[in-house]
Amino acid sequence: MEALSVREYRNNLAASFTKADNGEQVLIRRKNEIYALVKVGREDLMITPELQARIDKAREEIKSGKCVTLKSSEDIDAYFDSL
Structure with missing residues (x-):
């Protein structure tokens, strides 16, 4: 076409x-x-039950501290360098 x-x-x-x-x-x-x-x-603009479950899981992980917190550009650089 x-x-x-x-x-x-x-x-x-x-x-x-x-x-x-x-x-x-x-x-x-x-x-x-x-x-x-x-x-x-x-339907392409709606949150599916599967996506909502992933969002809920991520929120719980954040609440329980299972996440990386970066507060400065130096923290970001160090984090990416560690990967």
Whole structure:
């Protein structure tokens, strides 16, 4: 599929969104970069039960001190150097 220029995209916004709604790939070329118009479903913006469980676990680890605390740029440099 050929990418639309920004001008072509701007002049055909409704058609581009209709194509994306129908699952078609819409590519937009800006200078030397290519971008894709992608439909994002409501479920893609929600926290799944699995993600919530990971968040809860991370919060518990932080509360119990199972984390690394870095207070300065020197701490950050030392931490990354230790990896």
